[in-house]
Amino acid sequence: MVVLFPAVRDMLPHLGAPEDSEVGEHPLAAGMVAAMGDVRGARARVVEALGAGHPVPESLRVPEEAPVWGGFGSSQPTRQKELTNYQHGSDWLRLFEGANSSVRARLLSLFRDGATAHLNALPHDGGFRMRPTAAVIAVCLQLGASIPLVREVSAVGTGSCACGEVVDEFGYHYLACNRRGMFTYRHDAVQDVLYEMLRKVFDPASVKRTHVYHRSYSPHWRPDITVLNFDGRGRHLVIDVAIGFPCAQTHVDGAARVPLHTAAALERQKAYTYGDISPHRLVAFAMEAFGGLGEQAKQLLRDCARRRQDRLGPEMASATWSTPTFESYWGQRIMVALHSAQAFGLHGRALEDYPQ
Incomplete structure (x- = not known):
């Protein structure tokens, strides 16, 4: 708890829980640990798929280090995106594995860089407006x-x-x-x-x-x-x-x-x-x-x-x-x-x- 979640450790006294309390004794701490467990499971699933050469979204990248919640600060927005990336990648793999050939073909085409650029277009004259x-x-x-x-x-x-x-x-x-x-x-x-x-x-x-x-x-x-x-x-x-x-x-x-x-x-x-x-x-x-x-x-x-x-x-x-x-x-x-x-x-x- 102290090593992996220093931010949670610092918060516990303010929430009325002793600093050395067991994880299971406080709902917030237990929830944080469970959430990080889900993220690690998602990361393992993504790493396995990449290692086996399975098709994945082009934007999916896995840093070498396993996810660790290290406190709040300027690095957290980037870390949050990394953690979200694992979850989205795992969900995508689950969807892909249960799909038929037509759905798989659609997913593999959509999840390439630039394929959904029109969804970012602001509708205005000049070639960006769709009826x-x-x-x-x-x-x-x-x-x-x-x-x-x-x-x-x-x-x-x-x-x-x-x-x-x-x-x-x-x-x-x-x-x-x-x-x-x-x-x-x-x-x-x-x-x-x-x-x-x-x-x-x-x-x-x-x-x-x-x-x-x-x-x-x-x-x-x-x-x-x-x-x-x-x-x-x-x-x-x-x-x-x-x-x-x-x-x-x-x-x-x-x-x-x-x-x-x-x-x-x-x-x-x-x-x-x-x-x-x-x-x-x-x-x-x-x-x-x-x-x-x-x-x-x-x-x-x-x-x-x-x-x-x-x-x-x-x-x-x-x-x-x-x-x-x-x-x-x-x-x-x-x-x-x-x-x-x-x-x-x-x-x-x-x-x-x-x-x-």
């Missing part, structure tokens, strides 16, 4: 909750999409079905924001969306965006946006075991499609429908932030306190664009399939 319907659908997708209008479609009449497949209440079929251009909506929305960002990082005249001479550096496929001579040595930055759905039949088994499985598959697919375009650099800006960013996409954002020293410039006019840096600003813009476009397409599809 109420879009915000509801985005939250439903993140929580794995049924989407109101889609639930009605799945429950009324045949409950089928115009393509003939059964519509589920979570909207997963619509996210995997390209009828009426669902894939195009979200692809173009992300591409628009990416194009705007690159023009603020590189010479605007060098950033091209349709470059008629692309066969000279990308003979097999026309890229979405090209940054000409991006490094000053004659090399071009060739960017292709790709968005996949982790719960689609072709991805769900792998996505339930490996974080960003779908994004990695899209990166490999783009590399095969483009072939060897050296000395130029191909960036497959791969995203998952729940928000997970592929490694090449994250690297591009980091590279752009580094060129700008992670500072805001022209973006200051529409920045808020939640976007103090270049990376946070454009991370939110990209995620808002993705989820707004997905919601637009999903809601439109549900309206089409709603029984008249």
Whole structure:
């Protein structure tokens, strides 16, 4: 008690308990000891999962030292976050272990850095505003909750999409079905924001969306965006946006075991499609429908932030306190664009399939 909980020891005399009292004799002391026991159990669970190579949230880190309550002071806010991190990590593992493949795929995509950036966006003009319907659908997708209008479609009449497949209440079929251009909506929305960002990082005249001479550096496929001579040595930055759905039949088994499985598959697919375009650099800006960013996409954002020293410039006019840096600003813009476009397409599809 004296070693582990000096803060509690100092408090006991003021609470009418003797300083050398046994833990079980005072409710506060007993509660503190029990709480720390829970934290140590959570930490052990997290350490075991990390040691076994199990998938965990990207933000989950475990310091070498076991948690010890060492008194009050300036270090306590940091310590409190560490202790909370253990508990959240343990709860996440418990949820993950009891989930089916679709839920696991969703969790592994959501718990990657930046995947939920749109939830931090303050709704205002300048690319950060989501319509109420879009915000509801985005939250439903993140929580794995049924989407109101889609639930009605799945429950009324045949409950089928115009393509003939059964519509589920979570909207997963619509996210995997390209009828009426669902894939195009979200692809173009992300591409628009990416194009705007690159023009603020590189010479605007060098950033091209349709470059008629692309066969000279990308003979097999026309890229979405090209940054000409991006490094000053004659090399071009060739960017292709790709968005996949982790719960689609072709991805769900792998996505339930490996974080960003779908994004990695899209990166490999783009590399095969483009072939060897050296000395130029191909960036497959791969995203998952729940928000997970592929490694090449994250690297591009980091590279752009580094060129700008992670500072805001022209973006200051529409920045808020939640976007103090270049990376946070454009991370939110990209995620808002993705989820707004997905919601637009999903809601439109549900309206089409709603029984008249």
